[in-house]
Amino acid sequence: MTSTATVAVLAGLAVGTYAFKAAAPLTFGARPLPDWLARLTDLLPAALFAALVVVSTLTHEGELVADARIAGLGAAAIALERQAPLVVVILASVATTALARAL
Amino acid sequence: MAFGITATDAGLSPWETTAFSTFVFGGSAQFAAVDVIGDGGAALSAIVAGLLLNLRCLAYGVVMAPALVGPRWKRALWSQLMVDQPAALGAAQPNPDLARYAYLVCGAYLFVLWNVATVVGAIALPDAGDVVTDWGLDGGIPAIFLALLWPRLRQPDQRRTALAGAAIAFALVPFTPAGLPVVGAAIGAAAGWRSRPADADADGETDRP
Numbered sequence: 001m002t003s004t005a006t007v008a009v010l011a012g013l014a015v016g017t018y019a020f021k022a023a024a025p026l027t028f029g030a031r032p033l034p035d036w037l038a039r040l041t042d043l044l045p046a047a048l049f050a051a052l053v054v055v056s057t058l059t060h061e062g063e064l065v066a067d068a069r070i071a072g073l074g075a076a077a078i079a080l081e082r083q084a085p086l087v088v089v090i091l092a093s094v095a096t097t098a099l100a101r102a103l
Numbered sequence: 104m105a106f107g108i109t110a111t112d113a114g115l116s117p118w119e120t121t122a123f124s125t126f127v128f129g130g131s132a133q134f135a136a137v138d139v140i141g142d143g144g145a146a147l148s149a150i151v152a153g154l155l156l157n158l159r160c161l162a163y164g165v166v167m168a169p170a171l172v173g174p175r176w177k178r179a180l181w182s183q184l185m186v187d188q189p190a191a192l193g194a195a196q197p198n199p200d201l202a203r204y205a206y207l208v209c210g211a212y213l214f215v216l217w218n219v220a221t222v223v224g225a226i227a228l229p230d231a232g233d234v235v236t237d238w239g240l241d242g243g244i245p246a247i248f249l250a251l252l253w254p255r256l257r258q259p260d261q262r263r264t265a266l267a268g269a270a271i272a273f274a275l276v277p278f279t280p281a282g283l284p285v286v287g288a289a290i291g292a293a294a295g296w297r298s299r300p301a302d303a304d305a306d307g308e309t310d311r312p
Contacts, residue, residue, distance in 0.1 A: 005146040006119055012150040013136055014126035017157045022182035024164030025171045033165050041162040043292040045131070046261045047268030048156050049252035051288030052135055054272045055142075057245040062142055062281045064273075072242030073249060080253045089250050090105065090243045097242025 072097030105243055106133055106217075107224020112240075113141030117225040124221040128214060129186055131251055132156040138244065139282035148282025155289050163190035170202035184210025264295030 032038070057069045075096035079089040110120040115137065123133050132153035139149040163185050170193060171178050184206065193206030255261040268291030275284035 003116070003119070006115055006140060008146045009136055009140060009149045009153075010119065010122055010126065012146070013123075013132060013153045013157075016150065016154045017127050017129050017132065017160065018183065020154075020157050020160040021164055021185035022179060023161055024168040025178045025182050025185075026175065031165075033162060038162060039296060040292060041159045043261065043264045043295045044155055044158055044289060046252065046255045046264040046295065047271075047288050047291035048135065048152070048285060049131070049248050049255070050265035050269040051272035051285045051291070052138065052248040053245050053252060054269045055276065055284055056138055056248060058273070059142065059276050059281075062276070064276050068239065069242045069245060072239060073245045076246035076249050080250060086247075086250055090246045093242045093246035094239045096239070098237065098239030101236065101239060 068097045068100035071100035104220040104224035104227075105247065106130065106137070107221040107226070108240060109134065109141075109224075109244060110137045110221075111225050113137045115140070115225075117222070120225040121218065121222050124218045127153070128183055128217065129153070129157045129160065130217070131248075134244065134247060135285065139285065142281035144280060144282025148280070148286055152282060152285045155286070159187075160185045160190075163187075166190060166194045167202070167206055170196075170199040170206065172199070172203070181207065181210075184214060186210070186213070188213055260295040264292050267291030267294035 033041070053073070057073050058064055058066065060067070072093035076089050076093040079092040084092070106124060107117075107120055110123065110133075111117065115123075123137070127133055127136075135156055136149040136153040139145075139152055164182065167185065167190055171181055173181075189206045189210035192209045193202040196202040196205050252265060256265060268288035271291050272284040272288040275287045279287070
């Protein structure tokens with residue numbers, strides 16, 4: 001991606017995100033969100049995080065691939081199951097990925 | 104730090120990387136957008152993926168608004184800190200003054216830490232292409248997303264939503280340009296939506312970090 005496109009992403013994301021963050025404090029205050037919107041904001045992250053797990057584990061440059069990252073993800077899941085802190089989860093995944101790749 | 108490494112590996116300059124952390128200041132959306140950029144996706148896909156993730160800041164704003172009293176310029180400035188942890192901590196306080204205090208302290212701390220760590224990551228390992236794969240650093244990204252997802256999986260409707268999102272993304276990868284599978288997966292939210300909050304209320308938890 002060119003630098004111009006990167007800056008476009010940066011600007012678009014920064015402005016849009018700020019609009020979400022500041023909407024209530026600056027305008028409509030403490031009035032609750034309509035039910036459907038509250039439920040959407042609650043559910044969207046689950047769908048997106050799950051999709052990001054799939055895409056960041058199983059794709060390379062837009063193609064489906066199976067490689068060492070799958071082993072890393074497994075290690076991360078085990079660490080999470082044991083309620084390890086985030087740093088440990090990441091390190092477990094990184095180390096397992098490196099190991100699986102070296103084998 | 105992970106963001107600094109990831110972003111420079113995706114081809115961003117250290118300046119661009121740090122600007123993301125300062126001006127967007129929303130960890131998961133930054134990772135999502137940079138992931139799309141790194142895979143060669145379209146700018147619009149990257150923006151939409153990031154914004155869908157940050158839609159939850161709108162809900163945090165509603166929760167925190169009663170506590171954030173003050174002149175308009177202050178409220179405008181404070182709003183930039185409207186991310187998961189400060190909002191959760193603020194919402195857990197018994198009164199508005201404490202809520203504002205907790206929100207601001209946590210938010211400011213997080214903002215400084217996040218930006219410093221980004222700079223360190225971006226400068227310490229620029230052009231780290233081979234290092235990233237040799238050390239397995241690319242395996243850290245799925246781990247971060249999985250960790251963000253994990254606490255949500257305890258609720259049945261969130262679990263259904265996640266499964267639908269993952270399935271849609273998987274199905275779209277071979278047929279669509281990078282970035283679209285993630286955006287398309289947002290439709291998966293409908294799967295959780297159809298099963299009304301009944302089961303979410305049943306276990307009575309909100310799993311915000």
